[in-house]
Amino acid sequence: MLEFSLALTLCFIVLFEVTYLCFEEYRKRSYPAGRKGVILPPGSLGLPIVGETLDFARKKVNFFREKHLRYGRIFKTHLFGKPLIRVYGAENVSRIILGENTIVQSSYPRSIKALMGPNGLIQSQGHTHKTRKAILMKFLSKEFLENHIPAFRQAIIRRIKLWCERSCVDIYKESRLLFVELSVRFLIDINVTEEHILGIKNELDIITENLFVLPIYFPGFGYYKAFEAKRRLKALLYQILQNMGKSSKSQQSVLEAYGTCIERDANLKVNNELLDSIFELLFTGSESISTAGFTLMYMLAKYPNIMKNIRESLTTQQELPESPSFAKTEMTYIDAVVKETLRILPPVGGAFRTILQDFELEGYTLPKGWSVAFSIRETHHNDTHIQNPMTFDPKRWLTSDEHVHYSYIPFGGGKRICPGQAYSKTLLKIMVTQLARCCHIDIVQDGELDLWPSPRPKSTILAHFSLTRMLNQRI
Ligand code: HEM
Numbered sequence: 001m002l003e004f005s006l007a008l009t010l011c012f013i014v015l016f017e018v019t020y021l022c023f024e025e026y027r028k029r030s031y032p033a034g035r036k037g038v039i040l041p042p043g044s045l046g047l048p049i050v051g052e053t054l055d056f057a058r059k060k061v062n063f064f065r066e067k068h069l070r071y072g073r074i075f076k077t078h079l080f081g082k083p084l085i086r087v088y089g090a091e092n093v094s095r096i097i098l099g100e101n102t103i104v105q106s107s108y109p110r111s112i113k114a115l116m117g118p119n120g121l122i123q124s125q126g127h128t129h130k131t132r133k134a135i136l137m138k139f140l141s142k143e144f145l146e147n148h149i150p151a152f153r154q155a156i157i158r159r160i161k162l163w164c165e166r167s168c169v170d171i172y173k174e175s176r177l178l179f180v181e182l183s184v185r186f187l188i189d190i191n192v193t194e195e196h197i198l199g200i201k202n203e204l205d206i207i208t209e210n211l212f213v214l215p216i217y218f219p220g221f222g223y224y225k226a227f228e229a230k231r232r233l234k235a236l237l238y239q240i241l242q243n244m245g246k247s248s249k250s251q252q253s254v255l256e257a258y259g260t261c262i263e264r265d266a267n268l269k270v271n272n273e274l275l276d277s278i279f280e281l282l283f284t285g286s287e288s289i290s291t292a293g294f295t296l297m298y299m300l301a302k303y304p305n306i307m308k309n310i311r312e313s314l315t316t317q318q319e320l321p322e323s324p325s326f327a328k329t330e331m332t333y334i335d336a337v338v339k340e341t342l343r344i345l346p347p348v349g350g351a352f353r354t355i356l357q358d359f360e361l362e363g364y365t366l367p368k369g370w371s372v373a374f375s376i377r378e379t380h381h382n383d384t385h386i387q388n389p390m391t392f393d394p395k396r397w398l399t400s401d402e403h404v405h406y407s408y409i410p411f412g413g414g415k416r417i418c419p420g421q422a423y424s425k426t427l428l429k430i431m432v433t434q435l436a437r438c439c440h441i442d443i444v445q446d447g448e449l450d451l452w453p454s455p456r457p458k459s460t461i462l463a464h465f466s467l468t469r470m471l472n473q474r475i
Pocket residue numbers: 106121122133140281284285286288289292346347348351352409410411412413415416417418419420421423424
């Protein structure tokens with residue numbers, strides 16, 4: 001009898017959910033139709049509820065490419081249960097970025113929101129977002145980073161030495177390990193053990209692999225695996241934070257900043273909110289930068305002339321990355337290599353927003369309640385302000401004035417601009433400098449790249465690192 005009532009209740013819940021989804025679907029699809037003057041962007045909303053998600057899952061990046069080729073810079077579709085408008089191009093992107101909190105609001109797919117939890121920066125809005133971000137930006141600023149440059153440099157050199165001792169190296173995997181290590185040491189504690197770093201990296205890997213999945217919390221499903229990995233990771237962080245306190249004051253600062261910001265107990269008492277925030281920072285702080293580290297190493301190995309140019313461009317001053325001038329703003333050849341790699345292979349392909357009120361782009365209405373995504377990758381590859389966009393040419397940033405606002409946006413812009421921009425550029429520059437000064441990189445096993453959700457090898461890419469000069473040597 002009990003089983004029968006349970007089954008009946010379950011049926012009722014499922015029926016209710018399906019009816020609700022159908023109603024929501026109908027409401028969203030029909031919302032703008034029939035209203036005078038409303039012209040929706042071209043494209044198709046596909047099947048009810050699933051929309052065009054299945055087609056997208058099959059084609060990934062080619063899905064967007066094909067649609068943009070067919071419809072131009074703006075089209076409508078229906079992905080992950082929501083109608084979506086996708087745009088690219090400096091003018092469209094700037095309208096969306098600058099419209100934060102007025103016409104649009106930052107939003108992430110449901111699976112990411114649930115994983116990150118409500119306590120972090122990415123889900124906060126308005127005043128809370130502004131305060132948290134200001135504090136974080138201060139501790140990730142160039143000035144603050146300069147104190148840490150010698151420590152970063154040592155950690156990078158140590159990894160490069162290990163790569164040179166091996167016959168070949170999986171550059172994607174090693175880049176992840178390097179940047180997870182740097183994030184953990186910088187954001188949490190310099191003294192974290194190698195074993196803990198490996199543990200954190202393994203859990204982050206599971207989360208990354210299961211980020212864009214159906215939100216089904218049941219053993220065996222990707223969503224469940226990601227949540228379990230987050231639970232284990234938080235337990236690991238708890239252990240590390242409990243044992244902390246012996247590390248240097250400057251190393252505690254990022255943590256302190258976040259702790260204060262969420263009104264943590266003054267003497268480093270670890271609570272769930274703090275763990276969620278540290279988790280978000282660790283995740284965002286190692287995900288995109290390790291992709292950038294991988295693509296940079298790949299480009300350096302693929303284009304030996306770029307390595308040669310970097311070596312030639314290194315003056316004695318620039319060879320010492322711990323010198324303050326390293327973090328200055330003038331464009332050097334190394335800056336240009338980093339910048340061009342982030343342009344041609346942006347680690348974050350685009351960003352999502354929820355539309356708060358109807359507005360127009362290119363003569364089309366973007367209706368309230370729908371999602372809009374601006375594409376960073378398509379803007380970098382197709383924007384008319386950039387000449388020969390598919391050519392990898394770092395020199396373009398030295399010789400011409402190609403930078404038109406919002407045609408180059410690897411870190412986004414406006415209120416939601418990436419707070420890790422200075423941190424990432426500094427670390428990537430140190431890595432490139434050390435590699436160019438002391439190493440020769442040969443690809444031993446090449447392969448194609450997948451661009452969704454971020455650039456990564458379809459199958460393992462192996463490289464051989466050989467020392468051409470002693471690391472750690474100042475000349
Ligand atoms: C090459 C490396 C990186 C790239 C290309 C990158 C890219 C981006 C982009 C495009 C956004 C904006 C998303 C949007 O507009 O919705 C963003 C946001 C964010 N990034 Fe990064 N990121 C990188 C490294 C980092 C690092 C190292 C950290 C942390 C230390 C970090 C933390 C964040 C956070 C917390 C946000 C959300 C900001 C907000 O909502 O206000 N990122 N990132």
